[in-house]
Amino acid sequence: xxxxxxxxxxxxxRTPTRTERRIIGVRVTRRWGPARIAYLxxxxxxxxxxxxxRYGIARLRWLDRATGRVVRRMESAxxxxxxxxxxxxxxxxxxxxxxxMLGLAAGKRxxxxxxxxxxxxKYHNPxxxxxxxxxxxxxxxxxxxxxxxxxxxxxxAADFWVRANAWFVTHGIDVRKVLTDNGSCYRSHAFRDxxxxxxxxxxxxxxxxxxxxxxRFHRTLADEWAYxxxxxxxxxxxxxxxxxxxxxxxHRGHTALGGQPPANRVPNLSGQYT
Numbered sequence: 001x002x003x004x005x006x007x008x009x010x011x012x013x014r015t016p017t018r019t020e021r022r023i024i025g026v027r028v029t030r031r032w033g034p035a036r037i038a039y040l041x042x043x044x045x046x047x048x049x050x051x052x053x054r055y056g057i058a059r060l061r062w063l064d065r066a067t068g069r070v071v072r073r074m075e076s077a078x079x080x081x082x083x084x085x086x087x088x089x090x091x092x093x094x095x096x097x098x099x100x101m102l103g104l105a106a107g108k109r110x111x112x113x114x115x116x117x118x119x120x121x122k123y124h125n126p127x128x129x130x131x132x133x134x135x136x137x138x139x140x141x142x143x144x145x146x147x148x149x150x151x152x153x154x155x156x157a158a159d160f161w162v163r164a165n166a167w168f169v170t171h172g173i174d175v176r177k178v179l180t181d182n183g184s185c186y187r188s189h190a191f192r193d194x195x196x197x198x199x200x201x202x203x204x205x206x207x208x209x210x211x212x213x214x215x216r217f218h219r220t221l222a223d224e225w226a227y228x229x230x231x232x233x234x235x236x237x238x239x240x241x242x243x244x245x246x247x248x249x250x251h252r253g254h255t256a257l258g259g260q261p262p263a264n265r266v267p268n269l270s271g272q273y274t
Contacts, residue, residue, distance in 0.1 A: 002265060006036050015050075015051055016189050019041070019043070019051075020051050020055070021168075022041060023037055023041065023043075023048055023051045023052065024052075024055060025058065026040060026041070027057055029054060031060060033060055034046075034048040034049040034052060058068060063149070064073070070158060074139065074213075075139070075140070076138075076139040076140040077140070077142045078140055079121070079138055079141050079143075079172075079173045079265070079266055079267075080138065080140075080175045080176055081140060081176055082138075082139040082140075082174045082176075082177045082178075082179055082201075082222050083136050083137065083138055083164075083168070083175050083177070083179070084135075084136070084137050084179050084180075084211050084214035085133075085135065085136045085137075085178055085179065085180045085186070086180065086181060086211055086214040086215065086218070087133065087134050087135075087152045087157070087183070087185075088133040088135070088218040088221075088222075089130050089131075089132055089133075089152075090130060090132075090148075090226060091129075091130055091131075092129045092131060092234040093232075093233060093234040093237055094234075094238075095233050096233075097233070101175060129244055131150075131238075132149050132151055132152045132156075133146060133147070133148055133149075133218065134146065134147050134149055134152070134157065134160040134164075135215050135218065135223070136160075136161070136168075136178075136214075136261075137214050137265070138173060138177075138266075139213055140265060141173075141257075141262045141263075141265035141266050142213065142217075142256065142262040143171065143173070143249055143262040143263065143264070143265070143266055144169075144217055144245065144255065144262070145163075145164045145167045145168065146217075146221075146250060147160060148162070148238060148241060152183070152185055153185060154184065154185045154188035154189075154190040154191060156185070156188075157188075157191050157194075158185075158188070158190040158191045158193070158194035159194070161178075161195065162269070163192045165198075169270055172241065172266060172267065173264060173266065175198055176198065176199065176245055177199045177200075178195060178199070178200050178201065179201045179202070179203065179210070180199055180200070180201075180202055180211070180213055181202065181203050181208065181211055182202050182203065182205055182240075184258045186200075186202070187202075195267060209220045211230070213270075220248070222225075224244065224248075225237075225240065225241060225244040247269035248261075248262070249261065249262050249263050250262075250263045
């Protein structure tokens with residue numbers, strides 16, 4: 001009456017070992033999903049999926065596409081251990097709406113008709129101009145501080161960090177390390193002086209995955225705020241950003257935090273239950 005596995009002793013209809021090796025070989029060398037492997041080898045998609053699962057092959061979303069290695073997830077032990085900082089360039093919306101919501105033809109007409117939002121400097125002369133979204137996000141709690149600024153120069157980045165650090169302090173977070181990419185504004189003396197005693201780390205060149213938490217935040221804001229609905233003017237979208245950011249920090253469930261908002265990971269944070 002002892003327990004034993006219900007697996008059969010013989011499986012005559014099991015996929016041949018040679019076919020399994022071909023499936024695994026294509027997966028390792030080309031890093032394709034089950035559907036593409038099945039089309040290449042003339043197999044059923046479910047058969048390829050079962051073989052990959054049987055041998056414990058990691059999912060593609062767990063892998064670094066460049067190297068094929070399993071991605072290592074960085075998780076800070078407490079708030080302030082590491083803060084990710086980055087900049088996202090975002091085009092302004094012409095009066096009447098942009099091409100993403102109205103289509104290329106209507107968006108182009110609005111763009112040509114609206115010249116008022118263009119900002120001319122000695123560095124660039126855009127038709128409509130851009131916003132530069134500077135963001136600092138705590139690696140442990142995912143609590144984010146972000147601003148819409150006019151450029152990404154060294155003084156702008158340094159002043160942004162001074163305000164961001166003060167904001168984190170008011171929320172009970174003592175920042176000890178900052179991670180940025182190798183942009184010129186982050187390699188400047190102005191940004192170094194703004195950091196003070198805070199340790200500054202930089203990502204490896206051409207490896208934005210290292211700064212993945214802030215990169216993912218920028219993708220989230222693009223999906224849920226910047227291009228979530230039709231804005232008829234740039235000012236309308238800018239006015240919505242502080243409200244969306246508050247929702248992100250205090251009310252929106254985060255998948256990496258078990259469905260809890262970032263504010264729930266910050267001890268004794270004022271206003272986290274409002």
